[in-house]
Amino acid sequence: MNIPISTSSSLSRRDVLRYAGLGGLGAMLFPMMGHSAAASAVPAGSTVSLRGYQPAYYRFNVGAIEALAVNDGGFAVPVEECPFGVGLPREEVSAVLDDRRIDPGVVQIPFNVLVLRIGGRLVMVDSGCGVHNGAAGGRLVQHLETAGIKASDISAVILTHAHGDHIGGLLAADFKTPVFPNAELYVNRVEYDFWTSEQADLSRMAAPESMRAGMAKGARAALLALDPRWQKVAPGDRILDGIELIPAYGHTPGHMAVLISSGKNQLLHMVDAAHHHAISLRQPDWVLAFDADPEMASRSRRMLFDRADADRLRVFGAHMPFPSLGAIRKSKDGYDYLMEPWSIA
Ligand SMILES: [Zn+2]
Numbered sequence: 001m002n003i004p005i006s007t008s009s010s011l012s013r014r015d016v017l018r019y020a021g022l023g024g025l026g027a028m029l030f031p032m033m034g035h036s037a038a039a040s041a042v043p044a045g046s047t048v049s050l051r052g053y054q055p056a057y058y059r060f061n062v063g064a065i066e067a068l069a070v071n072d073g074g075f076a077v078p079v080e081e082c083p084f085g086v087g088l089p090r091e092e093v094s095a096v097l098d099d100r101r102i103d104p105g106v107v108q109i110p111f112n113v114l115v116l117r118i119g120g121r122l123v124m125v126d127s128g129c130g131v132h133n134g135a136a137g138g139r140l141v142q143h144l145e146t147a148g149i150k151a152s153d154i155s156a157v158i159l160t161h162a163h164g165d166h167i168g169g170l171l172a173a174d175f176k177t178p179v180f181p182n183a184e185l186y187v188n189r190v191e192y193d194f195w196t197s198e199q200a201d202l203s204r205m206a207a208p209e210s211m212r213a214g215m216a217k218g219a220r221a222a223l224l225a226l227d228p229r230w231q232k233v234a235p236g237d238r239i240l241d242g243i244e245l246i247p248a249y250g251h252t253p254g255h256m257a258v259l260i261s262s263g264k265n266q267l268l269h270m271v272d273a274a275h276h277h278a279i280s281l282r283q284p285d286w287v288l289a290f291d292a293d294p295e296m297a298s299r300s301r302r303m304l305f306d307r308a309d310a311d312r313l314r315v316f317g318a319h320m321p322f323p324s325l326g327a328i329r330k331s332k333d334g335y336d337y338l339m340e341p342w343s344i345a
Helices: 013-020 023-029 090-099 140-146 164-170 189-196 209-225 294-310
Strands: 057-062 065-078 106-118 121-125 156-159 184-188 230-233 243-247 256-262 265-269 314-316 325-331 334-339
Touching: 057 140, 057 256, 057 265, 065 140, 065 256, 156 164, 164 209, 184 189, 189 209, 189 230, 265 294, 294 325
Parallel strands: 121 156, 156 184, 184 230, 265 314
Antiparallel strands: 057 065, 065 106, 106 121, 243 256, 256 265, 314 325, 325 334
């Protein structure tokens, strides 16, 4: 079928159908051709801008569980300032990016939140940054609304760890008012106890002292602000059907991954065991400035990657490229992240 390109609206519906070859099929292929708006010519000098941020949510299923990946924002840093490979020449980071055909000068870290509909309840894994991380994050609630979900509809939030880009979204600007007023809040008891103690020990962390102090202060204040709503759990606890909490310690002392199961279908949410789809996978033992215990974090990272590879699991990550769905395969150079194709279903 060869439809001539028309620079004006002179191509009538009948012409289109004729070129399409079949009346019935043509009507299916060009259902809008009878409408005057669609039939009008593209304006020569459009003032519509293509600039602006990317609104993003993505629906998918894990067996019978409906799921939604929601982007909360993200940030990009020059490779010189990126948190990967602390102590190594920046050229080594650039080389990993370049090998993957990614701009070798910039590292992008998106923030993604997973929403699940389990037994009629809306369960969210983490809460994004809220208004507490500058312009980088805070789009979660707006994007939920775009997807038809109000903050008050959320029944439960599983907090995987108490870093600002995961806990910040729970609290409004006054640091008091809950953003998800009807949500049960789950946290690993180990995580809660670590940050709410007077002196969280971050001495193994490679980040500058000012960042460590800010992190400790923010996590403690946010956790305490939501007392007594926390339900303190341990990995292995069955908190909801289809949800298994997996210890993935090191990024923080109580950092958890989440395995979602429905029938034969599974999704492994690695959360912050990986912060970049190229760097974390190719160099799983590099020190990440955000890890409280880099060696333990590296072991947890490999444990999850190996499991994902061995069981051919579908994976999700808080900082993988949106919509954050993929798979992991062992390679001679470490691991490869295989992005899942966008689905129209
Ligand atoms: Zn994170």
